[in-house]
Amino acid sequence: MATKPAAKSASPIVLDRSNQHYPDLESRSAGLFExxxxxxPGGNSRMTVFHLPYPVYAARAQGSRVWDVDGVERIDFINNLSSLVHGHNHPEIVKAIQAQAATLASMSMPTEKEVDLAEVITGRVAGIDRIRFTNSGTEGVMMAIKTARAFTGRDKIAKIEGAYHGGDDAVAVSVNPSPALWGEADAPASVPVSGxxxxxxxxxxxxxxxxVEAARAIIRRHASELAxxxxxxxxxxxxxxxxxxAFAQMLREECDAAGALLIFDEVYSFRLGYHGAQGELGVTPDLTALGKLIGxxxxxxxTGGKAHVMEAVYDARNGAPKLSHGGTFNANPxxxxxxxVAMRLWDEEAVAHVARLGDRLRNGLREVLKIADAPGRVGGVASMISFFHSEGVVETYRDAVELFKANPGMHARSDAFFKHMLNSGIIMASHGFFVLSTAHTDDEIDFLLEQALSALRKMG
Ligand SMILES: Cc1ncc(COP(=O)(O)O)c(C=O)c1O
Structure with missing residues (x-):
């Protein structure tokens, strides 16, 4: 097994990563993957966290740090793709989970905690007067779509080309369509994801x-069928x-004109602001899907929504509800x-803290690109940061594909950067994403920037 010294850097961060270099076919992670x-199939249950030649297996974590099964310590800059808004094992969250496990873990009766969490969320999200819980963001989106259909009596749903909303059939469409299939720009084809x-x-x-205008024209063509x-x-x-x-406002106007419902999928973006992304945009949807950080x-x-929508479809006090919604573990205690606890800790100060760290990281990465004289672009907002190895402006999914075609070496650079970072004690998403938590510090951001500069220099 290769032996490496602890990370050398000007920052005060020292990580225990003394016994492994990735990839190492003799490591415990490689053995586990075998x-x-x-x-x-494919060696895992979650393709979004898989990378070649094998994924690193986690053993334990605390705050912003994760130790893998070989004892290598790294700083987690992806936070389970947004859900760990307070990092790992926050002591107050751990205490609440332990107390709940010792009291009542699951039961076919509602609990007070469900009402408490519903009160917290409805109290701070403009588009949510009423909420029902599910067990994944996919289900939250699925129920929002079913709610829109039950409320309007219509079937069609419009979504953004290139956007991912989980696994429900209605939205597992045109997530990453190939140019050969995607159709005309003013009438994009609906390309089903495999399955x-x-x-x-x-x-x-x-x-x-x-x-704005292209999407408006498409919505108007389908207005009478749109749920x-x-x-x-x-x-x-x-x-x-x-x-x-302007785009969100146009969608609001066109949904109103069409008698359709505007749905925000805030499974990921809810961390954008204290009142969610809708608070930042100043546009209130009829329905909101949530997930990740609220658990x-x-x-x-x-699935949350305005009272008249939610009561019209879910309330058994008014006769049989229009929409049935069950789930063995829904609202599990x-x-x-x-x-x-996570939501109570996610106060205005916490939201501002991670957004400030996000700005520090974005500005720092732009500086790093300049110093290293390397191609790249930095994007994102608040605590969500993207870092891609090509230059150019991307507004739509088609722009992204064109840019990729024009920069065929981009994926190899992205993979090399990811592996350099992994070997420097940084966990990021393999395709160029960072998501921050309240556990991160300025020193950790600066450490990441030092490692990014060193990676780009090594990559040439
Ligand atoms: C925007 C968005 N919607 C829905 C989902 C699906 O959520 P889950 O993975 O909890 O099913 C995701 C997952 O990443 C997402 O990013």
């Missing part, structure tokens, strides 16, 4: 991101591209207890 491929039925995809309309338009206010696959106010690190999702 076992995994025999029992899990999505063509019938389901035919109920999904595709819109270009932030293209809802779903927008992720910060599209990760476009480098955490925020929706413009305090445990599995969660939710463990998640509710963890989420309640």
């Amino acid at each position: 076992r995994a491929v025999k029992v899990l 999505t039925g063509r019938g389901a995809a035919s109920d999904t309309i595709v819109l270009p991101m932030n293209q 809802g338009v779903i927008l992720d206010p910060v599209v990760k696959n476009l480098g955490y591209k925020p929706a413009t106010k 305090g690190g445990l599995p969660v999702g939710a 463990m998640t509710m207890a963890a989420g309640l």
Whole structure:
């Protein structure tokens, strides 16, 4: 097994990473992956955290730090793709989970914690007067779409080309379509992701991101059949591209005119502001899907909405509800207890802290690119940061594909950078994303920047 000294840097951060260099086929992680491929197709259950030649297996974590099964310490700059807004094992969240596990872990009765968490969320999100909990963001989105259909009596949903909203058929459409299939720019084709039925995809309309007039024209063509338009206010696959106010306002106007519902998928983007992305945009949707951070690190999702929408479809006091919604683990007390503490800790000060760190990281990465004289672009907003190894302007999914075609070496650079960072004690998402938590410090951001500069220099 290769032996490396602890990370050398000018910052006060010293990491215990003395016994491994990645990739190392003799490591415990490599051995675990060898076992995994025999029992899990592709060796895992979650392709978003897989990378070649094998993923590093985590053993334990605390705050911003994670130790892998070989004892290597790294700083976690991805935070379970947004859900760990307070880092790992926050003592108050751990205490709440332990107390709940010892009291009531799951039960076929509602609990007070469900009401508590619902009160906290409805108290701070303009578009959520009523909320129902699920166990994943995928389910939160799925129920928001079903709610829009039950409320309007219509079938069609419009979504943004290139946006990911989880695994439900209605939105697993045109997530990463190839140019050969994507159709005309003013009438994008609905391209099912593998596994999505063509019938389901035919109920999904595709819109270009932030293209106000082009998207307006498409919505108007389908207005009478449209149940809802779903927008992720910060599209990760476009480098955490925020929706413009003009675009969100146009969607609001056109949904109102069409009698359709505006749905915000804030599963990821909820961390944008204290009142969610909708608070920052100043546009209030009829329905909001939530997930990730509202569960305090445990599995969660939710569908929230304006009272007249939610009561019209879910309330059994008015006769049989229009929409049935069950789930063995919905609003399970463990998640509710963890989420309640996480949300209470996620106050205005916490939101401002991670946004400030996000600015420090974005500005620092731009500086690093200049110093290293390397191609790249830095994007994102608040605590979500993207770092890609090509230059150019990306507004829509098609721009991103064109840019990639023009820079064929970009993926190899991205992979090399990711591996350099992994070997310098930095965990990021392999395709160029960082997500911060309240556990991060200025010193850790500066450490990341030093490692990024050194990686780019080594890459040449
Ligand atoms: C915007 C968005 N919506 C929905 C989902 C699905 O959430 P989950 O992975 O909890 O099912 C994700 C997951 O990353 C997401 O980023």
